Amino acid sequence: MSENLDDLKAFLTVARSGSFTKAAGQMGVSQSALSYTVKMLEQRLDIKLLHRTTRSVSLTQEGEQLFNDIEPLFSGIEQKLNNLNSFRDNPRGQLRVNGTEITLNVLLWDKLSKFMRDYPDVQLELTMDYAFSDIVKDRYDIGIRLGDTVHKDMISVRVSDALEMMTLASPSYLKQFSTPQTPDELHHHRCIGLRLPTYERIQAWEFKDVQEPNKTISITPEYSLVVSHARLQLKAGLEGHGLVWLPKVMVENELQNGEFIPILEDWDMCYSPYYMYYPSRRESSPLFRLLVDALRLQPL
The missing domain is CATH 3.40.190.290 (D-Maltodextrin-Binding Protein; domain 2)
Structure with a gap:
């Protein structure tokens, strides 16, 4: 059963990233090993899940249906496991943040540095990106952009002055x-x-x-x-x-x-000021709330 779940995790990672190379880097395995794992999953299910070309990977209709069915389930399990951090003396886990060079390197660096000192068992991954990233698709916990560019279906919290x-x-x-x-x-x-x-x-x-x-x-x-x-x-x-x-x-x-x-x-x-944004389901995680509280702009 665990091997089946590992196969499905590999498929989800490839589907999210749209690339075997990127997915292999995220999982810490070789590209050939990951490709073999997904191929074995397709053979076991007797269904083609991915269209492969030399440059990109995309979901077949069957692959898209499988992704939509199981992605919320795996995300829910990960969320429940992360919530257990509230029972530990020292919170631990991984949090991924996507922001611009100005937000991560200048505006919020002191707060991020303090957060790392306060919670040394938490692994932060900071990605600088000028595009408006789909943080749900790309598996980021928080995105940071100017307020007038934040999608309305996201919760937004102000992190800077104008x-x-x-x-x-x-x-x-x-x-x-x-x-x-x-x-x-x-x-x-x-x-x-x-x-x-x-x-x-x-x-x-x-x-x-x-x-x-x-x-x-x-x-x-x-x-x-x-x-x-x-x-x-x-x-x-x-x-x-x-x-x-x-x-x-x-x-x-x-x-x-x-x-x-x-x-x-x-x-x-x-x-307009910068805001961090995230989907509402993330608010239930105690570890996630620690980071939100650390980055929010405090009133004078």
Whole structure:
């Protein structure tokens, strides 16, 4: 019986990830071993569950029906087992969080670090992703995104203040080049862009229209440098390689030390706060509630 359940767990993992390679990595087994396990399951059931190509894996109609039937059952069992953590002196288990670089690396890092110190037997898995992930499908416990992008069927809890964006230059850059007075003048400057890997595009810079405050101006400069992480963008800006567009919370020390000079301040954009989001069924887990309480924005 346990072998049958292991086969079904392997099938669920492949179905969720859409990839034998990803599923094998999650399970800690080889891709060939996992493929063999699923093949044996198909032979035992005498039903083809997956369409396989060299690049992707998708469910057959029968596979989709099996997935829909058993996935809630396995998720329920996992949830019940996790709930037993409340009877232990030291909570333990695994929690997976999906957020952007800014949320995990800047806004929430101190809280996450404290959580790890307070609960050393809990394994946190932190994934930085610019896309809006389907946390149920991808098996994350919590997603963190700007409030106006959170799906309405999710419970959302605020974790930050409003996100203020700033256009910045180093003193060395401004000694060499003039200071832009309007966003349109950015087209005549060296700018450092951020590529959003999930979307396969470079992030546009957005500004408040000083003439019509409810209107947003979107600018895509001719970038002299494009990077894939905001930390690299910050570093290149500090060294005078170009102008950068970054969250204020990320550059407060550099502003205070005079390493960055704000420009185009009248056009600065302010976005909604960040929220963590999750399905309602997760609230019954004591371990999960510990993390939610640790990350929520506390009132002043």
